[in-house]
Amino acid sequence: MESAASPVEHRAEPKSWIDYIQKDLPEHLDWWPYTLGAIPLTLFGLLVATGLLLTFYYVPSPDKAYESIEQITNEVYLGWFVRGVHKFSVDLMILFLFFHVIRVFVTRAYRTPGELKWVTGSVVLLVTLGMGFTGYSLVYDNVSYWGMTVVTNMLGTLPIVGQPLLYLLRGGEEVSGGTLLRLYDLHTKLLPVLLGILVAGHVVVVRLLGFADVRGSRRFHPFYPEHTMMMGAVAVGLLVLITDLVMIFPPTLGPPADPQEVASDVSPPWYFSAPYMWITLLPGPVALWSLLGAVGLFVVYPFLDRALSERGWPMTAVNAGVGTAVVLLVVVLMMLDTRM
Amino acid sequence: MxxxxxxxxxxxxxxxxxxxxxxxxxxxxxxxxxxxxxxxxPTPKRYEAVLIGAESRVPVGDAVPMDLGGQKIMVLRTNDGVVAFSRRCTDLGCLVSWSKEREQFVCPCHQGVFDKTGRNIAGPPPRPLDRFEVVKRGGQLYVNIQSS
Known part of the structure; x- marks a missing residue:
């Protein structure tokens, strides 16, 4: 019977922080979908590394920004590769964060005592989206310039905080050189530090609060070396995938920003195209308030779940339904955006 | 406790x-x-008359885009006279262009449409295009634009 009992229970209580990190994991984490949280973490590391490299060449001024990206892409040794890895890493990070959120949502892994895991994780997602947008704007080709204009305008229409936020981001009423510098500062200083703290906080909270109970998952498997190896394998797999993607789709650069001529395709990055279409299709205030409401509900969802399940709602089915509906809606909106 | x-x-x-x-x-x-x-x-706005040239510079039924110190405007000449609009779409700030055939301002971002009086007639724009006063002095046209 020795092997059936959880080995972790026989060990001494964890003492130092490294013991918390190395605490054994429930056996269900042996299953690949449960590495979905480790994937964005790996990509975050990759983004920090490639981002640091890019800052050695990037010049955040309207006259030089495009030129420096061109230099990185076409002249600097392996510049195209570093930029490509950075670009695909952020796309994949956001994609896998979405998958991670869907997995946690459908399995209701945020249930008590895991609310804080969800709340920190949801803020990580929001800040990552902010990183995505600010980075997208730095390219300063025409699509990026008009994308930046449109997204900051979108933020400017938010009730109460909209106008101050617009001024904060743009450094004035209009998109200018100051805007680029501000977005650069946000992208390379404030947001990465914030994201780093949040990611570390999320990991620590997950380890302290423990993983959600999964039916049938009684045993534990060691964090080291089993789970570490698994995460290592995921990281290597990601590196291979990203290298292939960069080789097949090397980063490109459109015509330079032209404040006099709107780019033919002013789509924001793919992860913003659903809210962008939502705002386009619905009347302004309805679209904005519903989006804000949705973001608010998203962050506090575990508490809503608790309140509803106490009233006897079948939340597993509700979540499956809501999750499917939201994913379908997002896909439809994204498809509409590609057609407009 | x-x-x-x-x-x-x-x-x-x-x-x-x-x-x-x-x-x-x-x-x-x-x-x-x-x-x-x-x-x-926000810096206080003041109006400033900017010379845009003779009326003949703009053909009848056509609109000419101009950049006056960062203000992107469209000067339209119709049989009723000359009018100047901001090119900023009132939806999300893209720049509108003049379609001579349709006699409408069209925004390429979400197909917002404004008629020749600047009124929003289709698509998501919530209000008409901003309009600037055009004054004629000695055969020359001036546009009163907002400058900061």
Whole structure:
């Protein structure tokens, strides 16, 4: 019977922080979908590394920004590769964060005592989206310039905080050189530090609060070396995938920003195209308030779940339904955006 | 939970509460000031007449885009006279273009459409295009634009 009992229970209580990190994991984490949280973490590391490299060449001024990206892409040794890895890493990070959120949502892994895991994780997602947008704007080709204009305008229409936020981001009423510098500062200083703290906080909270109970998952498997190896394998797999993607789709650069001529395709990055279409299709205030409401509900969802399940709602089915509906809606909106 | 009735507990609670509020207030004020530092205050607008040339510069039924000190405008000449509109779409700030055939301003971002009086007639724009006054002085046209 020795092997059936959880080995972790026989060990001494964890003492130092490294013991918390190395605490054994429930056996269900042996299953690949449960590495979905480790994937964005790996990509975050990759983004920090490639981002640091890019800052050695990037010049955040309207006259030089495009030129420096061109230099990185076409002249600097392996510049195209570093930029490509950075670009695909952020796309994949956001994609896998979405998958991670869907997995946690459908399995209701945020249930008590895991609310804080969800709340920190949801803020990580929001800040990552902010990183995505600010980075997208730095390219300063025409699509990026008009994308930046449109997204900051979108933020400017938010009730109460909209106008101050617009001024904060743009450094004035209009998109200018100051805007680029501000977005650069946000992208390379404030947001990465914030994201780093949040990611570390999320990991620590997950380890302290423990993983959600999964039916049938009684045993534990060691964090080291089993789970570490698994995460290592995921990281290597990601590196291979990203290298292939960069080789097949090397980063490109459109015509330079032209404040006099709107780019033919002013789509924001793919992860913003659903809210962008939502705002386009619905009347302004309805679209904005519903989006804000949705973001608010998203962050506090575990508490809503608790309140509803106490009233006897079948939340597993509700979540499956809501999750499917939201994913379908997002896909439809994204498809509409590609057609407009 | 036991309620502490002694002075020591009350004093400690009060002192911690005062310190806590003081700290929060101080940090809050500092944070607010930092935020004010980062958010530039809107500069007062004043109107300025800018020479855009003779009326003949704009063919009848056509519109000419111009950039007057950062203000992107479209000067349209119809049989009724010359009018100037901001090119900024009132939806999300893309630039509208003039379609001569349709006699409409069209925004390429979400197909917002404005008629020749600047009125929003289709698509998501919530209000008409901003309009600037055009004055004729000695055969030359001036546009009163907002400058900061």
């Amino acid at each position: 036991a309620i502490i009735h002694d002075d020591f507990g009350r004093r400690r609670f009060l002192s911690q509460a005062v310190m806590g509020f003081g700290l929060l207030f101080g940090m809050g004020t500092l944070g607010l000031r930092f935020l004010q530092f980062l958010i530039p205050s």
